[in-house]
Amino acid sequence: MTSSVPPPPSTDSLAGALPDDLPAHRREVFEARVQRWWPDLVEALTPLYPEAPDVAVRLVETCARRFAEREDELHHLDLERSLAPDWFQRPDALGYAAYAERFGGTLRGVADHLDHLGSLGVTYLHLMPLLDPRPGDSDGGYAVRDYRRVREDLGTMADLRELARALRARGISLCLDVVLNHVAREHAWAERARAGEQRYRDYFHVFPDRTEPDRYEQTLPEVFPDSAPGSFTFDVELDGWVWTTFNHFQWDVRWANPAVLEEYADVLLHLANQGAEVFRLDAIAFTWKRLGTNCQNQPEVHCLTQALRTLARIACPAVVFKAEAIVGPDDLLAYLGEGRHHGKVSDLAYHNALMVHLWSMLASRDAWLSSAALGRLGTPPSSTAWVTYARCHDDVGWAISDEDAATAGVEGSSHRRFLSDFYDGSFPGSWARGLVFQANPATGDKRISGSLASLAGVEAGDPHGVDRVLLAHAVTLGFGGLPVIWMGDEVGLLNDPDWADDPTHAGDERWVHRPRMTWPVRDEHGVLPRLRHLLEVRRSLPHLHASTPAEVLLPEETGVFTVLRRHPLGPMLGLYGVTPEERVVPWSTVHACGLDGEALDHVTGQRVRCDERGVVVAPYGVLWLTRQDG
Template sequence: MSFQAEAIIRKALRSKADRQMFEARYQRYAPDLLASIESVYGHQALRLLQELLPIMLDFYKERPEDLKQLDLERMLKPDWFQEENMLAYVCYTERFAENLKGIHSKLDYLGELGVSYLHLMPMLQPRPAPNDGGYAVQDYLKIREDLGTETDLEQLTTALRQRKISLCMDLVLNHVAEEHDWAVKAREGNEIHRNYFLTYEDRTLPDQYERTLLEIFPDFAPGNFTWNEQMQRWVWTTFNSWQWDLNWANSDVFLEFVKIILYWANKGVDVFRLDAIAFIWKRMGTDCQNLPEVHDITQALRAVVRIVAPAVLFKAEAIVAPDKLIHYLGRGQHYGKVSDLAYHNSLMVQIWSSLASRNAFLMQKALQNFPEKPTSASWATYVRCHDDIGWAVSDEDAAQAGLHGEGHRRFLSDFYSGNFPGSHARGLVFQENRRTGDRRISGSMASLNGLEIALEEKNEHLQHLSIERSLLSYALVLGYGGIPLLYMGDELALLNDYTFTQSSEHAMDNRWVHRPCMDWAVAEKRHDPSTSHGQMFLGLKHLIETRKMLPQLHAGQSTWVLNSEIPAVLVLERPHPMGHMIQFYNFSEHHMQYPIHILHERGYHQPLDHISGTHLDLHLGYIPLPPYARLWITNQG
């Protein structure tokens, strides 16, 4: 620590305890901060660090004492978010409980499920509709008016902490709404704020960039640049014409987001979901995604948070190929220094692929090829989320499984849109790109797994198979290792909601088909095993409760993907000092008999399946796997 920095800290912090704590963290993380901002901002780095120190001190002084205590507790237990009792619930506040105050009345419901992490999508003030489901932010320091106030949020975070539930907030990094104050000032001619964005006098540079850029929403937002009449300039707009991309090469933008993050961290936000993080850096001749500067910027932001509010986590919303995704958790110089969490999109895609094909061999190959994460980080594992399903199956993985990549992706789109013979799914095609053949899918978990059709046909056997598919999917998400994300309504097997077409705000975006309002009438019957909704809730609750008793499912442990002797069956092993766990997942509606020698060879001499609570008979000669079976096996001892 420089003499100048030490003097500034001593002057700012009168309390000896506060000063010692801040100095210790600053000494630990300032090198990471300086290295990353030097990499991005070059000769401006020292000036930027000098500007950052007073900002960090101001927010540290304002940080409430109970949050400082939480900082200390989590510093002493850095794996708190990796424990086997972690479970995330993901929902839109207004569709789950109307507003932030309404969430209070539903905390017992979340507690019954065992939720320890609550992601309320998106809470910050957006532009008027259309606003990309709330992700076109107009004011980063204001809670959405329909959800409540800043005071409501603080009261909620306090109540959540009392129940040991962490709150996750969306933070859109790549762009702001064109109504945001920065964009308004830019249009009015303010040069400082014009430099917050990427604008061009003519199409020369935009056309050069477009040669290598992808289109995110080709149906309703083709191209990546929009002409602004008031400025007489082209504006970079990756997602929509009213979402202006930020210029992260301008260090003032970095400083703005430091203040935003620390502001909400001091209000009790535990996790920031870094939305659209892959897009924040631009370079000619590339697709402007996943560039190295993205990870330098994340490391810098994380270092700031580690100094001021170390109880806070970062979750990277990077839905990219595995070899690029792993960098969001850290590789090389960034190992363990960037995001703490990242979405395991590949696992989600492979679950749906295996259910459609009744074959887990592609999943086996894809997961075996997946890079190993840092031990200090965790995957966010999930079956569904608020977005569409894109078929991120690589040609290389497909070839290893004896498949043609493009052909398999087309099969999955056909299957889950209900256009493949014998499909049980009821989904909608989202954003078809005729140039690339890409067709993503919208639909609720239950409808994609066949429950909608089964209920229409009043076929109890098909209803049973649908619930079994869904429970199998969640068993794998819970058993793979990470923080399992439970998307609102999945626990009740809620179906597609086609009323979205009646809303002018939602009608053009069919992703709202799987964003229903919570059906509390159905929820009241969640303990009734005679209904498919009750079967799903009770079955999922049992899996969650079983998971909490198994230290093998701590996210710091590795997941070994074993070679399976039956194509329909995925076999995983979770090593642990207290005894390994082996898992079996049957992705077909047929009974399977898995050779028993795998248990003998791997030392499972007293095998107990924790999901069913039964011991396996080693003398049987095989492991019985009923349709869509899921087994978590350890030695009884």
């Protein structure tokens, strides 16, 4: 600890937060954690608040209260995770994401179908927003009314605790969403602000007239241009303009007020004590506002994340954070930690670029552009992991920059329009069956909704549709990190033809790729056994531990996406065909990666020998190559 950092509070000074009957070993553990993490906490808070040391003391007091309430089973999990902090990085780590109501109907219903998750080897279950939302349109549950209650139709907080216990017994970690940028207009903080309580008005960005909002709007993009243009809403009861980035009923909170941080810290630690082990930090990129910018990815965002993560390390170190940062490539790595935040912010971050480029490669039948773009991303800290996925609950936005497109001799806006047209099925010869979501006439951008199987050509009856589904799974499994399967993609569920029948969903095309899971599971396309084989192979490959970075190579054969991992046991080369034709990777590529003579393809279990043509990659084929002895 440097002399510039004030000393941490002693356990004696925390007497009001730590009960007298707390066992001595618990008190000792807590004090040791405070000593270890106090410098990181003060470091994170200092750029944010003038009174940073005082804020830090109040936050540690919150940690003390929640630590004392934590049940023995969770304390034991904290110990296990402290000894094995790479638990989410390992090749046997596998995620699954679902809406509870569409997977099991209720939280108790989810518990009835854990055998299915076990059969896949799932170790991480992300249940989409299940905390109490506002009535009616809640942006899919992301307009939270109460962070301490569960949606009534799903169950109770007691049901959530029981589900978390059942998951832990199977080695599955529960992931919950915590929306950090905003709350519902019906949240107690917003209600009290409208009632005139200045303390709670200060929780939000409130303006008496349009002067300041108009200044901000000059540089703010519109997230939902069709349904929610602009970023500010006049509220009659509030008698002011309030910041509403996403929808008029979602009020952005003001993180420059330390009371907001203190509130959210207590929410997170409370939910950790209910059994949540992973928190998806929703809309984290938007949390800090600065005039003259797009109010995304500001440096203070990473200070806030470091502060929250540090508090979890003190009170509940079994918990990890996942950044929901759907941002450009240049901003992405910071969410896993760069510079002084290296390894101190989120443990996990979505690799949205990998998903986008996967679909770009399949549509264009060319891996050059995507390889160049993905190859220039930096290496994340070795203690973190990308979350890789082929599809998620959201739409696909074509986040391919003009600069990246230019490297392949392509005009960026033209390529983005091509991808939109291809995946909504309007491009001649397209096998995709997606729906347009939130088209922007000013830019020509069209975001696309659709299930993995429907986007890959299965719904259209294309003969290679299922092969593309398996290729998409293989790319996410073979990239390293924590791969997450979206519910139903393991069996090739198609778009839901009845998605608009529910009036609360009728205006949101994203519900087309959120069909209900059918029980017993029906695998009408033969996806499941082939996927299970890939999962089994993945678990056997130490090369896929997330601490080993993925190197995306510029391909000599542009129809093959090529990923190298340099592991201490030897190199692993992933080859992924993105065309319906057989391709040949020159042996020089394989040789340059350190695979001399013969290599072993773990997908087939067969040896791959050098010949005059090189390595043959079947249409939409997958090879995971290592040395025979590696």
